[in-house]
Amino acid sequence: MPANLSLTYKKLLERNKSFALLGSAEAIVNWDMETMMPPKAINLRSEQLALLSEIHHKMSTAPVTGKLLNSMLKHREYESLSEVEKRNVHLMKKNYDEQTKLPSKLVTAIAKQQAISINTWKKAKAQKNFALFKPELEKLVALNKQAADILMKVKQTKTPYDALIDIYEPKMSSQTITKVFVELQQGLEDLLKKIESQKQPDVTILQQPVAAEKQKEIAKLLMQTLGYETPPSPTAGGRLDETEHPFTTGYYDDVRITTHYHTDNFASSVFSVLHETGHALYEQGLPQEWKYRPVGSGCSMGIHESQSRLYENIIGRSREFWTTVFPQMKNSANPSLANLDQEKFLRAVNAVKPSKIRIEADEVTYNLHIIIRFQIENDLFAGKIKVDELPQVWNQKYKDTLGMKIENDSEGVMQDTHWASGLYGYFPTYALGNIYTGQIINSLTKQEPTWRGELETGNLTPVREWLAANVYRYGNLYDPADLVKKATGTPMTVKPYLVYLEEKCGSLYGF
């Protein structure tokens, strides 16, 4: 790199390091709010977080970043940069554009309306009253539509909705998603028919009481099995705490997970710990030499979700995984699960049955919940449906797709926080993540055919090493479609995921 270009590049990386450090410090303060903070501090904390966010915004929208980026991109030797260097510049440019191309008036209006909408959504959900939520949701959607119109031009996407999707799943389009979701839905519906004709497993065996302390012991076992270290290990870069809703947060050497212990549903913490550990291992496994650089981050929400669902579902609901871990789990929970049968447990945690609530859905029907939300968002931002039609559209789709009769909007269109929080274009990444897991497992099996056998002995090294070598190592070097191709050798395809589901459900349900 020529000296002046190199200097500009270095300055950009220094700025990015500050963003990463400040962002990860904010994450700690947020984590503290969810886990440790004395309740009296809530107002103080929201003021602290608002200030940090304001400082962060000022830093990341400072015109100097724009100038540095422009001078890099226009430099006649820019093309001589390496792939990694160009990607770093590209990611900083993308972030800078997303933060600066919207008028600050609009950004403020969205932030304010978001706060109002979330608040109103909570009340409306408690009262089962969509009419209360509707006017606030209308305003928030309208503001986000304005933003999407602007971002569409900046990002040169085909539709405004695509510009929103691009925030979470870069370069993914609603057209592509529609296509793969049609295939996914068809496959899932065929599979569902086969399952519904079989005898259902007894899921009540999962309701036997297990004290939180015992569930903590199980969680330790699972984290240890997956290779996620927590204190008092002197080399720990993670930790597990309790929150209302499980999440993962952190950066590189400090990535923390949380779970919730329901004493009448120990499986809930089992699978949330596996899920969050999947997220955490990805963040911890990013290349150390890319720390503080734009490429030193997860690729997309979809890829992130593939990592969590791989450990939660593909590994965590497999017969092989429980071969070694089930007796260990019984031991950890002793004597709570003494009478639990391994085979019955396996069938119960893999039970497939349509339901109304997304976050309680099984591995198969979960995707149908997502497809419904994607279709609605797509039509909403294309102006084909209006906010006040949402309940009726929602209920019709739940009837047609899942055969569920929605009794009220709290178990229907108001069940999720996403739309109240302004997260449009986010939902599809959950199902994309599932699709990616199919391709990953396919590829892993081809390259490491013994992995399932090793898993049976409690050895996750082949899985871990494959993920490190084929997913983690690329950080944010590629957009998700390219990463999937790089990691698995094929472009995005639904088939392997459907094959995986078909095989597993077939073996458990007996078809």
Next chain:
Amino acid sequence: MPANLSLTYKKLLERNKSFALLGSAEAIVNWDMETMMPPKAINLRSEQLALLSEIHHKMSTAPVTGKLLNSMLKHREYESLSEVEKRNVHLMKKNYDEQTKLPSKLVTAIAKQQAISINTWKKAKAQKNFALFKPELEKLVALNKQAADILMKVKQTKTPYDALIDIYEPKMSSQTITKVFVELQQGLEDLLKKIESQKQPDVTILQQPVAAEKQKEIAKLLMQTLGYETPPSPTAGGRLDETEHPFTTGYYDDVRITTHYHTDNFASSVFSVLHETGHALYEQGLPQEWKYRPVGSGCSMGIHESQSRLYENIIGRSREFWTTVFPQMKNSANPSLANLDQEKFLRAVNAVKPSKIRIEADEVTYNLHIIIRFQIENDLFAGKIKVDELPQVWNQKYKDTLGMKIENDSEGVMQDTHWASGLYGYFPTYALGNIYTGQIINSLTKQEPTWRGELETGNLTPVREWLAANVYRYGNLYDPADLVKKATGTPMTVKPYLVYLEEKCGSLYGF
């Protein structure tokens, strides 16, 4: 206030709010490092903290603050401001001057040398090798002397050392301290002679093993008795966690304490919890209407220390306190302390015996450790002694004052972190805090003569209310000397503290 003055004032308060919010957010991140952080994150954390501190420094030294302050102070109607308003401006000015009047080169040099000195001190202390520490300490003292020379002019103090003391105990001078310390030392030495002629209590009864879990129960009892709320109380504004060295940190509605549980020394956590709770109650008790304002902070290190030592020593080592709390403590620790005798416990925790290590010293001789440090600092910054003479001066003073023979510099001049950390002028505040407690108790007894009787029944309300009405309510409205006068009706005087010690020791040792 005239409109333009009022606007300037408002702007200053807004800036101060940002400083307070950022400072308290930094405190959370620091607290997390000491209590929760996975060990792998140490480097990441120091970079996060360095960035936050850089942002804070930039914010608080921004020239706009200086301009606003100048325009306030030069305004012809400045004198029409209220006492509180003027104090807010004064405190911002003091802070701004302390942050900006030193050349940034010197500030950076001190920060760097501090890091080196701490690091070297740790090694040298482990190796009992002062020669290793000496060159780094020399550089740090020289740099701080430079800073003190500049600050002396800014603050118009009589000596450079006074300018350093003023950072921790505003407007306190080495001349005043020398005077009160002479009186204090004389009184303590007289008292020590009386004590040494008596039979010593058996302190080995405090070494009986108490598991950390039991000590946690005792800590809960103590915090509850003092009125310090922790989760799961829904109104909690505090919490207790474990660290190597106990400390208090936080702001208003989120003030946290820590302790350490030594299984062979349960009294250590008992008194550290009482001590830190005293600090925490002060911070939590500052006037809510002054939150985010300069006056909404503790007055000085000495006053802060008076609050912690009041609860640790005056209350916490009193016969009255343990009348109700001792059986409750036994109950909390059951069956660990079943055989502990209340009277023997009281005598053991009040045992007075000269020792080498400050942080292990008893209530009486502790002050002599401080007096030695103050005398040395005073001579060091007056150029009367040099860094390489420190061990010899130290050892001589320990022999003369405490009758202790120092065997090596790790139990001598290198025992504390303060000098390695650049905290010169800080030590005297510990003993000043003790002196203030004497006056406070004197005044409390005059105004609420029944407080000791109430304490016997476990009722700390009279103490709490008196402190709220006479100390907490003034926040940082006065310099410590003025606050002491306001709170107790008399200027700083050593007598009440000596009388208190004499009475207590006399009653326990029987003279």
